[in-house]
Amino acid sequence: MLKKTFAICTLALSSFAFIPAAQANHHGVKEDIIDVAMENGSFNALVTAVKAAGLVETLKGEGPFTVFAPTDEAFAKLPEGTLDMLLLPENKEKLTSILTYHVVAGKVTAAEVMKVDTAATVQGQKVTVTTNDGKVMVNNAHVVMADVEASNGVIHVIDNVLMPK
Structure with missing residues (x-):
């Protein structure tokens, strides 16, 4: 009893x-983009990198933003030691460049992404967008989940880390 x-x-x-x-x-x-990523559990490396680059407050801002968010598995594909090297304080500028290459100003849904060939990133360079049989790639990364809503934009989950030229 x-x-x-x-x-x-x-x-x-x-x-x-x-x-x-x-x-x-x-x-x-x-929740905002950062909170959604933190709660998901698949973006620990991304959140750590965003914190090291000092971009948390920016991505918690009003936006809207579109973030092509690499998973922890995507970061694991980088050559060994790459992420650790990027997280060093002396590499903050390079890390910031890489992270902002994953962000597009404005809210771009999957339907809109599929209609473009390129997208200008906050970093300044463009990413190439291709569609094949309804599957979207951004540069060399597949979009594995699209349109994860946040209060200040949208997240598209990708399976590789995008590297600017």
Whole structure:
């Protein structure tokens, strides 16, 4: 009986923990790009890099932004030691250049991305966009998930890190 009462109390209390989140989503309140990436769990390397480059406040800003977000697996494809080297304070400028090469000003949905050949990045260079059988590539990266909504833009998940020229 005691176990059953404890289980019911635990269930009741845990259900209250979800009420604020459900209410926030119900009213259309979404998290910004950084919060969405942090909560997802697949972008730890990206979030670490954004913090090292000092871009957190920018990507938490009003936007809107379109971010081609490489997963942790995408960062793992880089030559060994590359990310560690980029995270060093003396390489902040290079890291910032790489990260801003993944960002396009404005909110560009998947439907809009599929209609363009190039997109100008915040870094200043353009990325090449190709579509084949409904699958989108940005430079050498496949878009593996599109239109992840955030309060200040949209995230398109990619499977490679984009490197500017």
